Amino acid sequence: MDTLKRIALVAHDRRKDDLIDWVRANARALAAHRLWSTGTTGRRILEQCPGLALTPVKSGPLGGDQQIGAKIAEGEIDMLIFFVDPLSPHPHEADVQALTRLSALYNVALALNRTTADFLVSSPFFAARYAAPTGGGDGEPGE
Numbered sequence: 067m068d069t070l071k072r073i074a075l076v077a078h079d080r081r082k083d084d085l086i087d088w089v090r091a092n093a094r095a096l097a098a099h100r101l102w103s104t105g106t107t108g109r110r111i112l113e114q115c116p117g118l119a120l121t122p123v124k125s126g127p128l129g130g131d132q133q134i135g136a137k138i139a140e141g142e143i144d145m146l147i148f149f150v151d152p153l154s155p156h157p158h159e160a161d162v163q164a165l166t167r168l169s170a171l172y173n174v175a176l177a178l179n180r181t182t183a184d185f186l187v188s189s190p191f192f193a194a195r196y197a198a199p200t201g202g203g204d205g206e207p208g209e
């Protein structure tokens with residue numbers, strides 16, 4: 067079974083430090099998977115974890131949430147880690163709602179906060195490939 071996961075990492079501004087802290091804490095597990103991020107989130111993650119196979123798209127308010135949503139609609143994302151800020155208004159609220167709606171519609175594993183992200187990253191679903199590499203596997207993305 068192919069256990070390589072395609073994961074999107076997104077955070078609102080006031081949750082970015084928390085997401086980056088979570089990514090750093092789970093960098094070894096995440097390094098075995100393919101990652102996408104909205105623009106500002108992705109650039110900040112790569113500053114801290116330059117070894118991750120992470121592709122930034124546009125910034126969320128400039129269409130990045132919709133780009134991630136389109137990948138979900140195309141069946142190209144398995145998991146969305148989206149640390150939302152429920153206490154601030156967002157100019158692109160419609161895009162935020164569309165992104166979480168598409169995650170529900172396409173049965174994408176969705177974490178809106180750190181506790182749920184911890185459950186996902188520690189689940190057998192996530193860890194199978196990591197725990198049982200096949201011959202010659204060294205955890206590099208794309209194997």
Ligand SMILES: O=C(CO)COP(=O)(O)O
Binds near residue numbers: 079103105108125127
């Ligand atoms: O706006 C976002 C999520 O809705 C995130 O976008 P950035 O990562 O570009 O800040």
